[in-house]
Amino acid sequence: MTDVNREQVLEQVTTALVELFEIDEADITLDAQLYTDLDLDSIDAVDLVVHLQKVTGKKIKPEEFKEVRTVEDVVNSVAALLK
Incomplete structure (x- = not known):
């Protein structure tokens, strides 16, 4: 896993958070x-998972996402899927 891929994943996650939830990119x-x-909230998290599945074309198991608490956790989860 290269840093470029993590950067791309972070960009996708950031874009999703801004577009889906109107979160300020600076936050x-x-x-x-x-x-x-x-x-x-938990419904937002499900929406985020669904969006990331569409973007990545990978199935994300709900149990894999249960431990996710930070943006970095999301990036790590998606990056692991893309390996």
């Missing part, structure tokens, strides 16, 4: 907490 950092810092 989206790797250590931003999805539920507290970005005010997502």
